[in-house]
Amino acid sequence: MQSTHIADFRPGMAAAQPTGHEAGRQRQGRLWSNLKEVCDLLHIPSFNIAQTDELLFQHVQFKTGQRIHTIGQPFDMLYVVNSGFLKTVLIDEFGNEQVLSFPMKGDMMGVDGIHTRHYASEAVALSDCDLILLPFRKLASLGRTHVELENMMYGVMSRELVREQAMIGMLGALSAEARVARFLVSLADRFAQMGYSSKLFNLRMTRHEIGSYLGLTLETVSRTLSAFNEVGLISVDQRTIGIKDPDALKNLRRLPPSRARGRQNGAAARARAAEAAETAAAAPAPHTAPPLLAAV
Amino acid sequence: MQSTHIADFRPGMAAAQPTGHEAGRQRQGRLWSNLKEVCDLLHIPSFNIAQTDELLFQHVQFKTGQRIHTIGQPFDMLYVVNSGFLKTVLIDEFGNEQVLSFPMKGDMMGVDGIHTRHYASEAVALSDCDLILLPFRKLASLGRTHVELENMMYGVMSRELVREQAMIGMLGALSAEARVARFLVSLADRFAQMGYSSKLFNLRMTRHEIGSYLGLTLETVSRTLSAFNEVGLISVDQRTIGIKDPDALKNLRRLPPSRARGRQNGAAARARAAEAAETAAAAPAPHTAPPLLAAV
DNA sequence: CGGGTACTTGACTCTCATCAAAGCGCGTGG
DNA sequence: CCACGCGCTTTGATGAGAGTCAAGTACCCG
Known part of the structure; x- marks a missing residue:
């Protein structure tokens, strides 16, 4: 899209840029990540995660402009951004978009779908993306045996809440x-x-x-x-x-x-x-x- | 300016007002609620909650103006409002208050403390209040055996998130x-x-x-x-x-x-x-x- | 190239914040 | 019981910040 005039320092950025898919391994021609990798991505301390290599989460790729989920769509997945940039939006009653967040590497998406079992927002890829799929039901039941996983869930949701609080403060006062x-x-x-x-x-x-x-x-x-x-x-x-x-x-x-x-x-x-x-x-x-x- | 013309139906309001402490029982001179009562209060479907009367949560009363928790205070409790009205506020770097919410009966407070283990906001009673204490650690471990409880936690946190999203949309666009x-x-x-x-x-x-x-x-x-x-x-x-x-x-x-x-x-x-x-x-x-x- | 989208910049308008001054209501103390 | 004071609310006048409308430019992609 905006390619030419920044080509000069793209190389530098590419160098600074982690290789993108560093987390995850190939299997059946697709990328998969284990629990520890997901926790690391989310910056959740994962001290003693057992050998969880049989516990793998699948990656999915989206291209620029593609929608990950839409408002009202039945909820079943959480997503963790492994690479790429996205936006989440609310659509008001007149069809206007209200951008809620710009998820990027390490962010979780889809949490707003848990409550009503339908996504409350829409997520769109602003660049090519690699996302990790976390089936919510599976995740919740795993949380019962893996305490760290449960902590991760609560922690991430709480973090998201705090982030939105800060946003409200900013919109209200600055x-x-x-x-x-x-x-x-x-x-x-x-x-x-x-x-x-x-x-x-x-x-x-x-x-x-x-x-x-x-x-x-x-x-x-x-x-x-x-x-x-x-x-x-x-x-x-x-x-x-x-x-x-x-x-x-x-x-x-x-x-x-x-x-x-x-x-x-x-x-x-x-x-x-x-x-x-x-x-x-x-x-x-x-x-x-x-x-x-x-x-x- | 416009004072007198509604005094006539003040009495009606008192009549419509529920008695406040209808949930909970006396024990040791204090009020306690079981899990089912808490779920009902939160409007979380609690189909088959087992006999959980040995699982009791204590109530606490706060008087108008009292602070329930302050920013930075170590987190250990969640609160469910059983009766009364409160506000939660953020204090910015100049000491100005930014009101985040007005919790009332059935709302949960304190969730923003989970992530950093310190409350991120301050809660103040706007009227005399009766709150139910939910010790978070205890709650989380209970969630592992009582699936409904775990669903309740995720559901309430997600609901809170959606509410804040709506708030952001409103502040940004109306x-x-x-x-x-x-x-x-x-x-x-x-x-x-x-x-x-x-x-x-x-x-x-x-x-x-x-x-x-x-x-x-x-x-x-x-x-x-x-x-x-x-x-x-x-x-x-x-x-x-x-x-x-x-x-x-x-x-x-x-x-x-x-x-x-x-x-x-x-x-x-x-x-x-x-x-x-x-x-x-x-x-x-x-x-x-x-x-x-x-x-x- | 040419068309379209994104961005910039200017001129104008209007909403909402600011500053100011009175009322009103309620609790306290005389 | 009434007077006083203080905080909350209302209302007005004014102006600044940000939205709207309108060109015009830069950039991208087919």
């Missing part, structure tokens, strides 16, 4: 600029965790999808990225993002008004942006303060 | 008026489910807390309630809310501009408000439409 900044930081962190570069990466999603995820319009996302670029917090070239000042991004609440950052060198502007964040961070923070945004 | 409208509807539904009146109830939370929950300011909440009152969708008297037109509220996206609803009788205004909702609902809904709000 400005557009702060949302975009945190989105970039969290992406960078996840890339780092996966062994990619956290300083330079490719967005796998469109501005529209980012906007939907953050509760903003695509124009606002685009403008905000441009503004960050202008003050030197990041570099933007289409879907290629370079993180220049992660700390300032992490703490950013509001950029100085645009008229105040007209003709000047980037360093000075960046310094002031960072300063704005620091100032906010150092504020006394009365417990009774209004919920939204400190002054700059 | 106008202030639509958010308040849906908040009222969802409250009404929950009251109905609990056996209270869904037409007339008391808010247990302040405008500030509602605003925090919905990502709005308290002034916007207040103004929106007043506007709904003005067009006859609801009646408002401080914390007492009367639902007049639930269907219009459910579908409402945007009220007609205020200048268009100046001097006129309420019925006509309500009709137009409902119509606005219907119109939006009947729209063709192209899949590619912008994420936010149809026109009126």
